[in-house]
Amino acid sequence: MDDLKNKFWAIGGGKGGVGKSIMSLMLGTSLSRQGKKVILVDADLGGSNLHTLTGIRYPMHTLADFINREVEYISDVIIDTPIDNMRLICGADDILGIANPKYTQKTRIFNALKKLDADYIILDLGAGTSFTSVDFFLYASNKIVVLTPEVTSIQNAYGFIKAALYRRLNNAFKEYPECVELVKRASASVKNDHIDSVEKLKAALSSIGEDHEKTLTAVLDELNIN
Incomplete structure (x- = not known):
């Protein structure tokens, strides 16, 4: 149970462009260089670009393939990156409605991620307070909120944390x-x-x-x- 608890890290924040993807990549790179097996998950389903930051221009598979049941296992959409020990599950933004998966689809993703062979799974979340971003954030035991010293960024980060709190309380x-x-x-x-x-x-x-x-x-x- 402790291994599973330490396995998941979510990188979130209310505002776009504050460095969530960079933080995810840096954290993943640091852990992989320590010999840890890392999987990055681009959970920004409406505007994914983590693959670009890892030097992958056209990913062959994305999370959409798993969501739409074009593949049976989530491991089928994992791709290698140029960094040793670090692999990637790309998001998708080219399919209408993919940014708002149903609750059952999110549950299927969570259950599949738990079974992956990795020391750390890092979830790079999209901006805003959509149910998808908040639910991925709440799923991870370890959470990081990224912001910059700007009023708008601080406001959005506060709003994101507040949304996560009330979403969690509504479920509780x-x-x-x-x-x-x-x-x-x-x-x-x-x-x-x-x-x-x-x-x-x-x-x-x-x-x-x-x-x-x-x-x-x-x-x-x-x-x-x-």
Whole structure:
């Protein structure tokens, strides 16, 4: 279990052009030079370009082949890179709708990735707060948010982390409608009846049940948010 926990790293952030793909490539290169088996996954399905950064102009296979069941195993779309010990699963942006795979398709991808023979799997995420980017981010046990010292980048990074938190909380409380409603009030931008802090959300959940407050605390610890 610990090996699986340490295996996945997600590189995300709300804004495009801040260096997520460069960070993914640098991390993968560093690990591969230490003799680790690394697989980079270009999870920016709507604007993939990680293959270009690795010197691959026209990838023969992409993640779309697996999503569309043109191949049976995800290992069939892995390609070699010029860097020893580092392989790549390319994203795809040439198929309409590929940027928004269904939940069942994402689950199939996650289950397949877990079975790959690699010491580290690095997920290079797309910009924005789409369910696809957020779900890939939440799937990985190890998470890095990339930003630059610009107001827009900081705002987008904050928005990305916030979206990930509320997505995770919605899943955690899906069996408890009252809790989901509180999370909705916390995530809404409307000032009226808005829960504007984690402490207020914690207090509101505690009023429903102590276990719900503990669930929130566990999620905050998981995402390292305070």
